[in-house]
Amino acid sequence: MNLADTLTKLDEFLLDRVFQPLTDRLGDKPSAFDVGISLELGAVVLELAADATLFAIGQLSLSAGLWDGFSCACGMWFYVFMVRQRPLVRAGRPNPLRLIYRSLRLLALGFALWSVFAAATSDPLGRLSYAFNALSNFAFVAGMYLISCQPRPPGWRLAQKARLRSPFAAPSFS
Numbered sequence: 001m002n003l004a005d006t007l008t009k010l011d012e013f014l015l016d017r018v019f020q021p022l023t024d025r026l027g028d029k030p031s032a033f034d035v036g037i038s039l040e041l042g043a044v045v046l047e048l049a050a051d052a053t054l055f056a057i058g059q060l061s062l063s064a065g066l067w068d069g070f071s072c073a074c075g076m077w078f079y080v081f082m083v084r085q086r087p088l089v090r091a092g093r094p095n096p097l098r099l100i101y102r103s104l105r106l107l108a109l110g111f112a113l114w115s116v117f118a119a120a121t122s123d124p125l126g127r128l129s130y131a132f133n134a135l136s137n138f139a140f141v142a143g144m145y146l147i148s149c150q151p152r153p154p155g156w157r158l159a160q161k162a163r164l165r166s167p168f169a170a171p172s173f174s
Contacts, residue, residue, distance in 0.1 A: 007106050014109075014145060015098065023149040032146045033089050037082055039143030044075040046136035053129040082147065092153040105144045112137035 021034035030038075051068045054060040060068075088096050115137045119130035 008102070011102055011106055014105075015148060019142075019145040020149050023146065024152060031151060032149045033086060033151070035145040036146030036149075037079070037086075039139045039146065040043045040075075040079050043136045043140035043143065044072055044079065046132050046139060047072055047075065050129045050132035050136060054126065054134060056127075057125055059126055059129075067110060085086075086162045089147075089151060091151040095150050098150065099146060101148055105141065105148065108137065108141045108144055116146060 019032075026032050028034065035119065051060060051065065051072075055065070085097065115130065115134040116162070119127060119134045122130045
């Protein structure tokens, strides 16, 4: 098994075993797509908070501030782009964003893990800014995974509850 297969298995594991059960528990209102979009916007806000902490301690130069402003503008553009992708995700049909954004999810996960390392090894003065940056990256990753989850058909939750109440279902001891 090569690196690409390993990363694909990791992505499928995170989608199917971590985020899809969370999506199934969320229900219809708000949908996982709506929560994911909110996390994408929250990632931009947390990135602005990281910049504000750097500015407050005097470690944000003009060029770094312009670069971070451009980064936040790209984040807002991506947010607007994802909102426009909403009609592609319909209940009962395969989610096309699952396959389309696989490489972006894995790349963002790598950056999120790197940002935790950067926060842990930074100087104490800039650690808060790096912590906001790491939180922003993990909010982005979680949003991308929630957006990529498969929405269930409208009657799916009712069918699951009825199946659990069936006399043929396994007994519950809770």
